[in-house]
Amino acid sequence: MFQAASKAFFHTLAGSAVLKRMASRYGLRRDTSFARRFIAGETVEEAIEAARAIERSGLAQTLDLLGESVSSIAEADTATRAYLSVIDSIVAAGIGRNISLKLTQLGLSIDRATCVDNLRRILDVSSKHGFFVRIDMENSPFTQVTIDIFETMWQQEYRNVGTVLQSCLPRSLDDARRMNELGARVRIVKGAYKEPRKVAYQDKAQVDAAFVEISKLLLSDGTYPAIATHDPAMIAAVRTHAATQGITPDRFEFQMLYGIRRDLQTTLRAEGFNVRVYVPFGREWFPYFMRRLGERPANITFVARAILTER
Numbered sequence: 001m002f003q004a005a006s007k008a009f010f011h012t013l014a015g016s017a018v019l020k021r022m023a024s025r026y027g028l029r030r031d032t033s034f035a036r037r038f039i040a041g042e043t044v045e046e047a048i049e050a051a052r053a054i055e056r057s058g059l060a061q062t063l064d065l066l067g068e069s070v071s072s073i074a075e076a077d078t079a080t081r082a083y084l085s086v087i088d089s090i091v092a093a094g095i096g097r098n099i100s101l102k103l104t105q106l107g108l109s110i111d112r113a114t115c116v117d118n119l120r121r122i123l124d125v126s127s128k129h130g131f132f133v134r135i136d137m138e139n140s141p142f143t144q145v146t147i148d149i150f151e152t153m154w155q156q157e158y159r160n161v162g163t164v165l166q167s168c169l170p171r172s173l174d175d176a177r178r179m180n181e182l183g184a185r186v187r188i189v190k191g192a193y194k195e196p197r198k199v200a201y202q203d204k205a206q207v208d209a210a211f212v213e214i215s216k217l218l219l220s221d222g223t224y225p226a227i228a229t230h231d232p233a234m235i236a237a238v239r240t241h242a243a244t245q246g247i248t249p250d251r252f253e254f255q256m257l258y259g260i261r262r263d264l265q266t267t268l269r270a271e272g273f274n275v276r277v278y279v280p281f282g283r284e285w286f287p288y289f290m291r292r293l294g295e296r297p298a299n300i301t302f303v304a305r306a307i308l309t310e311r
């Protein structure tokens with residue numbers, strides 16, 4: 001209940017141009033600035049540096065060039081080129097080849113065909129270089145179209161691509177079955193967006209129960225699923241299921257966000273599990289940052305204190 005209200009509140013704030021301007025000025029200004037906890041930096045060089053540190057500690061990474069809901073075809077093209085350049089930088093740096101992206105960044109809310117073309121441009125180059133590309137899942141108006149576009153790509157024999165399902169949506173159980181049939185790789189998450197009652201569970205217990213159910217399905221019948229959560233109860237349920245079903249740790253990975261539960265990331269790795277850290281970077285960090293605040297009210301105190309010292 002509180003979590004839903006908190007998500008809604010931060011969703012509203014995320015739309016504030018004034019707040020965005022203020023935050024952008026101070027958020028990443030110094031190494032100690034408040035947004036640095038969740039965002040690796042504004043440039044690809046900073047992201048690569050963060051990725052190197054992650055890999056040195058034995059964890060894998062996926063880089064996410066932040067940006068969403070572009071408002072013109074020209075902006076979608078700019079975002080696509082930016083991703084192609086990130087791919088080049090990753091290859092040159094010699095770090096793990098794994099990226100995450102959002103379809104609205106590639107123009108989905110303006111023109112679906114343009115978005116598909118842009119995605120194909122990225123998949124063509126990334127498959128040539130052995131990348132895995134994860135299509136992040138956005139809010140529910142985009143669920144079906146994201147899955148449709150993913151399936152179009154899959155039917156066209158792109159295999160270096162996977163998508164994300166959100167356990168807050170009751171439909172995701174069927175979507176998971178479908179992905180298992182295809183043999184596609186799924187990242188399961190709880191869901192970061194404030195969603196209406198008619199499409200999503202509002203009760204955390206239901207979201208959690210669905211997370212466990214879908215994770216089990218993906219672990220037992222799916223292809224190298226990514227269990228993306230910081231929730232110790234979810235992680236324990238997944239571990240128990242894997243152990244009792246004889247599913248070895250090389251058949252799945254845990255994923256967590258940059259800057260969140262670093263202790264748990266390293267502990268799981270030390271226990272022999274694959275762990276991948278999602279590393280967001282770029283100038284358009286504000287909406288992502290606000291979603292992280294909305295997930296955990298304690299973050300607000302942390303940020304408020306940091307802003308006061310910053311100025």
Ligand SMILES: Cc1cc2nc3c(=O)[nH]c(=O)nc-3n(C[C@H](O)[C@H](O)[C@H](O)COP(=O)(O)OP(=O)(O)OC[C@H]3O[C@@H](n4cnc5c(N)ncnc54)[C@H](O)[C@@H]3O)c2cc1C
Pocket residue numbers: 135136137138164166189190191192193228229230231232255256257260261277278291292293295296299
């Ligand atoms: C790798 C990865 C990729 C993701 N991709 C997507 C996506 O494509 N689409 C989408 O809708 N969502 C995505 N998410 C976000 C996800 O949906 C959840 O909003 C987010 O992970 C918080 O849920 P939780 O499972 O950690 O559990 P929660 O029940 O929210 O949290 C469990 C515990 O984790 C810690 N924690 C969680 N969030 C925070 C935070 N922001 N700050 C500090 N501590 C925190 C706290 O200790 C908390 O008690 C992704 C998450 C991860 C880890």
